[in-house]
Amino acid sequence: MNKTNIRRFLVGIVIGAVCLILVFKKVGVAQPWRLLGHINGDWVFLALAISAANLLLRAWRWKGMFPPRSRPTLKACVQVSAIGNLANNLLPGRLGDLARCTLIGRKFSASDTGEAVATLGIEKISDGCALLTLLLVSIAIFTPPRWVWQLGAVSGLTFAAALIFLLALRLWAEPVKAKVLWVIRLMHLPRLTNRVSELLSAFTTALREIKSSEQLIVIFLITIVIWMTEAALIWAMAGSVNVSVAGNSAMFVAAVIGLGFVIPAAPAALGTYEAFGVAAFQSVGVSPSEGLAITLLLHGWVFLTSSSFGLLSLAFAGRRFSIFFRSAQTRISVSQLEPQVKPARGD
Numbered sequence: 001m002n003k004t005n006i007r008r009f010l011v012g013i014v015i016g017a018v019c020l021i022l023v024f025k026k027v028g029v030a031q032p033w034r035l036l037g038h039i040n041g042d043w044v045f046l047a048l049a050i051s052a053a054n055l056l057l058r059a060w061r062w063k064g065m066f067p068p069r070s071r072p073t074l075k076a077c078v079q080v081s082a083i084g085n086l087a088n089n090l091l092p093g094r095l096g097d098l099a100r101c102t103l104i105g106r107k108f109s110a111s112d113t114g115e116a117v118a119t120l121g122i123e124k125i126s127d128g129c130a131l132l133t134l135l136l137v138s139i140a141i142f143t144p145p146r147w148v149w150q151l152g153a154v155s156g157l158t159f160a161a162a163l164i165f166l167l168a169l170r171l172w173a174e175p176v177k178a179k180v181l182w183v184i185r186l187m188h189l190p191r192l193t194n195r196v197s198e199l200l201s202a203f204t205t206a207l208r209e210i211k212s213s214e215q216l217i218v219i220f221l222i223t224i225v226i227w228m229t230e231a232a233l234i235w236a237m238a239g240s241v242n243v244s245v246a247g248n249s250a251m252f253v254a255a256v257i258g259l260g261f262v263i264p265a266a267p268a269a270l271g272t273y274e275a276f277g278v279a280a281f282q283s284v285g286v287s288p289s290e291g292l293a294i295t296l297l298l299h300g301w302v303f304l305t306s307s308s309f310g311l312l313s314l315a316f317a318g319r320r321f322s323i324f325f326r327s328a329q330t331r332i333s334v335s336q337l338e339p340q341v342k343p344a345r346g347d
Contacts, residue, residue: 012092015263016271023274023292025049035241036297042242047233051305054229055082061126061222064215065119067205072104079313080104086310089268089303118203122219128159130223131258134231138252148256155259163344166207173204182276211346230254237298241290249284256280273299 059077065070071299080103087096101116134345135152168176177200184192231250238245260276261269274295281291 006320012267017267017276019275023271023278025287027278027292032293032296035243035290035293038241039297040242042238043236047236047240047301048305049176050229050233050236051301052189054086054226054233055306055309057222057226057229061219061226062119062123064219064222065122066115070115077103079317081307082306082313083317084310085306086314086317089307089310090121115205116207117199118207120204121162122207125159125166126219126223127227128162129220130227131255132156132159133224134227134251135255135259138248138255141248142284143262143347144252147279148283151256151259155262158262159165169200169204172208173200179202227251227254227258230258233301234294234298235322236292237301241293241297243286243290243294245281245284245294249286252284253280256283268299268303270299306329 037221056078059074059081062081063072063074063077080100084096084100087099088094089096091099097120098117101120103139104116132152132155135148141149165176179199181193181197184196228251231247231254234253235245235247235250238250257273257276257280260272263272274292277295277298278288278291281294282288286294
């Protein structure tokens with residue numbers, strides 16, 4: 001990896017390691033391990049169905065974010081989403097999301113990459129708004145600790161800033177573009193000027209393709225359903241170790257874990273996932289040992305299923321495992337995946 005990715009990797013590893021040490025120091029491993037030794041296997045099929053539905057919903061939402069003139073097929077979105085999830089399990093800084101944008105591109109050009117990155121920006125903001133909504137709905141039933149409000153405030157400010165930037169880019173493209181390029185020149189990065197200019201132009205074009213409030217509402221509603229499936233998976237994992245978790249509590253845990261991804265983390269969010277999971281479960285009345293057992297089971301399940309879906313997609317696409325590491329550093333032509341993952345015009 002290049003120097004930037006190495007720094008991200010090391011920062012994520014340090015944060016993840018500190019979180020794991022603090023969690024295991026506070027909770028221990030004996031009791032969670034005993035709980036994991038009594039898993040009810042009948043829940044596996046339900047959890048598998050929920051995970052598959054989650055992947056399909058995310059791919060469907062992503063497909064709808066592309067302009068009609070260059071909209072990929074649902075099959076392509078499912079395959080590339082699965083590959084991106086696998087890459088996120090292995091690479092720091094969620095570089096799998098950027099690799100996903102490159103792989104879905106129709107040509108080896110900045111325009112196509114910028115269009116895909118625009119959908120990624122809309123996707124992350126939709127996720128943030130949905131998570132904050134679920135958090136507010138769930139905490140209306142009980143009084144959360146102070147750190148939950150702090151997490152909500154930090155996440156809200158982050159997503160609000162991103163939303164303001166996107167709106168400004170859509171409404172005042174040229175002035176915003178000029179300001180961004182001025183900052184790049186001020187930072188003495190002349191090699192990035194043309195690249196960023198092309199990406200912002202493509203970004204603006206893609207944003208302007210979303211012309212109706214109805215389309216935004218549909219995207220938001222699909223996002224709510226996506227995170228409801230995440231809550232359903234948490235409920236299923238808790239049931240598999242015979243721990244009762246109410247629906248609103250599962251929504252709260254899903255929202256906290258999802259918002260926790262704002263913090264830099266190791267690949268697969270190792271450490272931070274466990275820290276936020278245990279803290280969220282404890283906030284809804286689940287003991288730390290039970291919360292850690294459910295979180296470890298949940299995290300392991302998500303890692304296993306997302307990696308399996310990704311490997312299957314790679315196999316169907318006829319690609320090798322090393323595609324992640326090349327796509328994280330260089331731009332890859334989607335023609336390498338043809339004909340299996342080739343977006344079509346229209347649907």
